[in-house]
Amino acid sequence: MSQMTIAVVILIAIVVLFILEPIPLVVTSIAAFLLYAFTGLIETKDVFASYNTNTIVLMIAMMIIGASMFHSGLSELIGSKMSKYVGHSESKAILVTMIAACALSSVCTNIGVMTALAPLVTAMCISAEIAPSKVLLSLLFGAQLGGFNTLVGVPSNVLANSLLEAEGYEGFGLFSITPFGIICCITGALFFAFVGPRILRDTGHIPEFAQTDRKPFDKRKATISIATLAVVLVCIAFSPSWMPTHFAATIGALVIVGTRCMSVN
Helix, strand or coil: HHHHHHHHHHHHHHHHHHHHHHCCCHHHHHHHHCCCCCCCCCCCCCCHHHHCHHHHHHHHHHHHHHHHHHHHHHHHHHHHHHHHCCCCCCHHHHHHHHHHHHHHCCCHHHHHHHHHHHHHHHHHHHHHHCHHHHHHHHHHHHHHHHHHCCCCCCHHHHHHHHHHHCCCCCCCCCCCCCCHHHHHHHHHHHHHCCHHHHHHHCCCCCCCHHCCCCCCCCCHHHHHHHHHHHHHHHHHHHHHCCHHHHHHHHHHHHHHHHCCCCCCC
């Protein structure tokens, strides 16, 4: 099938979906140009070129997926269970958050980890009546520190390794830097857990994705939300060449809106 034929078929499908509107129009529009990219009709790098950086697209899409946990009632459910373990202790909340962030960011990008855990951490803080701003800051640092646990933790590790090999030096193994990373994670977790609550300021800010009316637990929406998040995180962790991380996150956000887990508004 020629590229012209493929383009016409996609265009006809778009028109039909626009007329019948079985899914929100914004989902049809965004899915269309992603499909054009996957079929080779346009360059992948041109899809979100107007945003200047793909990181913005990744963050927006991941925040939509994260917000769906609040709209399905899942975050409140998980947050209330997590709060039973931390009680009203800021130190315990920070320690739990740091451990989770350090572990996940060892294999996932720190942006993906932050945006995935932020809704759960916020829900835990709200249930435990703890200032979210303090714990979310520890989440940020935990995601950064965890990137030093493995070679694939952060892109700079891979870049440095490739530069070494290009100059004829022996490269690092996947876990060569793990001892250093673990020391950083333990030191950082202990510092934030026991010193952090005394020096960090409570800004009183509640993230926008958590500023929604409390929704009853919806099993269908919760299942779609957690499954979508899991698949997107796997894509972000392995970063296959055919699926850019910001594409994976965008598709996940489209699934959330397309299945009515969240409204377009």
